[in-house]
Amino acid sequence: MSAFLTYLLSGLSVGASFALIGAGFVVVHRVTHVVNFTQGTFAVLAGWVTASLITNGTPHGLGELIGVIAAGAVGLGVGAVTLARRGTPPFVALLMTLGLSFLGVAVVIALFGDHPAPSVPLVSGIADFLGVRIEWQRLLIIGVALVAFVVIALFFERTDLGRAMTAAASNPRAARLVGISIRRMGLASFTIGGLLGGIAGVLLAPMQQLSAYSDLGLAFSGFAAAVFGGLVSPWLTLLGGLVLGVAGSMLQGYEIGSFQNQLSLVLMVIVMIVRAKALGRQEEAK
Amino acid sequence: MTYTVLNRTIRDRGFAAWWRRWSPAPQIALVGLIAAVIPLLLTEQSLYMKILLAAIVVTGLGLFMGYAGQAALGQGAFVATGALTVAVFSAQWGLPSWLGLVAAPVISGLCAALIGWPLLRLRGHYLAFGTLAVLLLVQLAMQSIPLFGAGQGVVAEPLIDRPDGIRARAWNPILNLVYVYLAVAVLIIVLIMAHRVIASRYGRGIRALAGSESAAASSGVPILGSKLKVFVIAAVFAGAAGGITALWYPYVNQEAFPIADSFGYVIMAVVGGMTSLWGGVVGAAIIVLLLELLNRIATLPGVPEVLAHTMQYAGYGLVLVLVLLFMPKGLMPALAAATQRRRGRGSGHGSGP
């Protein structure tokens, strides 16, 4: 029983980080209709920046903050390049973000090397309750993710910028009439995507071996979580991420094998096919 | 020369018309001739072979991506199935390798038909990730299923056994040349087939798909069926290349078909031009040579080893982003457009309303 709980919590923790990355996909896609392959890159970059700063003396808290902000800035840059040409079809934009993710790998290797980032958890130590032994950092990830999702929901429902981003997505013509700059909303969404990916990376790096090459696996899992929510619903993304994380953790815990990537993609494909009609209608309406 | 797409009459003028009016048969023949001569001038065939094999795959991939307007990020899966066919036929089942070669494209096509039927209902990025999932699953199969080597890999038997009396050192270059000419022959066949698809009424129909699916549907183009056909054709080409791969690099395991290679195919398709017959050849040549160049630079004395990896990724990334920003249709169409402008003729757009 305690083994089960441990795997469950561990899976929830990993799943929460997938959900954060997936939320980044959702925000960017809602506003720009682009699937942003660099969501995983944001996580790796932030994780490395933070780890590198902290091992060189920067205090905790500040190191994490800088890492997340750096990811946000990179997100802004990715958005600027991807949205540079008006009227780029989403298929081309996806390939562009793919190319940028390659550049991201190159940059991370150039700056930090191609080995995994050192582990410097924000909170160290192991929690021990109900027969479960699990690192506090893993529980932290779950907590932060929940808070983040609430903040995202509030942002879109209660702030004018969030409302403007939704407006720009649902009716670009009226948005322009009212003075909302579609391009700026797109850049804002990419920045938020970067911040979300950054949070995931900063929390995940101490727990998981994040190296320059990890971005793709993270992007897969994040995208799979986002697909659960049809690329539009943050809460379903959270659910999807948690399910994915727990499933992978169970497989690994009960020694069936380490199949997180494949599992994510297979579940995602199944969900996509099952929902194909609904998803297709959304695509065609663009 | 005029033709109709979605009820718009398009008049071809200038270079494009001349190019199209001459059936590519002479062009393909010329290129085939050059391709056949090149191996005789080279001391070492591996780079050339890489280009040939990639060109075969990307010609098919370009058809799918350009004409169906869909991205396929995991095309390596079908190269793998082709390679596995040859390897399993000869190593596990004792059948002659040439039989495997013939079966490779067929089996890859069948797999594509099976997978495509549910998968091609997905649009846009969903399809892209779906094909990637297929690749990962094929890798997983190679890693775990004993028939496919369970991670240890399968080694295909050579196409022609070394005759007694000839030493390996003398035989291998001859065998390699055989493989290279095999690849050249397959490339020529693939180009001819691709041209037929492009130029046929069917080809024009699927070109319409790239614009808008509902528009294409309303003008009578059957959507899923058309997409499936191109998908299978692309897989057949990939399978043929895969079969030769199994002979050339005899070791077939999951690491022989990494994701990076599949992304590479996509980049080649983008760079060469997805709507042009020669896009695959051009793109493959450019990217393979570029990577080789970067590799040479990275392995120069004094360059840190880490830089080697960086350069490949940086090269991939920069090329893709720059081409998409400035020549989104790829090199061949950009060249065609440039020469048309220089001739001062219109770009051949509809004369009607």
Add this chain to the structure above:
Amino acid sequence: MLRITDLVVRYGAATAVDGVSLEIADGEMVALVGPNGAGKSSLVNAVSGLVKPAAGRIEIDGRSAQVPEGRQMFPDLSVDDNLRMGAWRLSRNARDTARIYELLPELVPLRRRRAGLLSGGQQQMVSIGRALMARPELLLVDELSLGLAPLVTEKLVAHLRRINQESGTTILLIEQEVALAFEICARAYVLEAGRVVASGDTATLAGDKALAAIYFGDLSTGAEEDER
């Protein structure tokens, strides 16, 4: 308030507005009528800054806001949020919606409703409210009556009249429903194929038999209107 001089608007090779000049004084309600494709919407979009003119000048004495053709809601946002977006160009403090609910009390029970779920008439009211949030000196109303029942249109017209009279907001009304336009507005411009073919006060224009025959159908009896 609004002076347009020799305006030319092109979409690619097609010329939508071909040298139009018009003038509207402060506080007027002026109509812009003409058949489909005459260039009315293009002209209005140029005034709103959505389209860049190829030639000509547009001078406005203050802010303009458009009530666009087809209502153009933000369907996933509530009525209140739609209104707030109307004031996007203004500072955050200026986005208070109370003013609009005083002007258009029918919107009060609909505050939290998703705009995409409202009826055409309700959406049109939200659209007007959204435009008013920008505190415009000039209101451009594009096809108010499109797809709406006459009773609903009447109510909206009453609101517009009140807004014009109480706040002095200048109104340019683009309408295919010529009879309606002439009823509301004292002056009108007639547009056809991108050019002004007639202008003046509406009483005179309505009475011009030749013009009426070509553009307006039978206005003299008003029988057409009652039948609708």
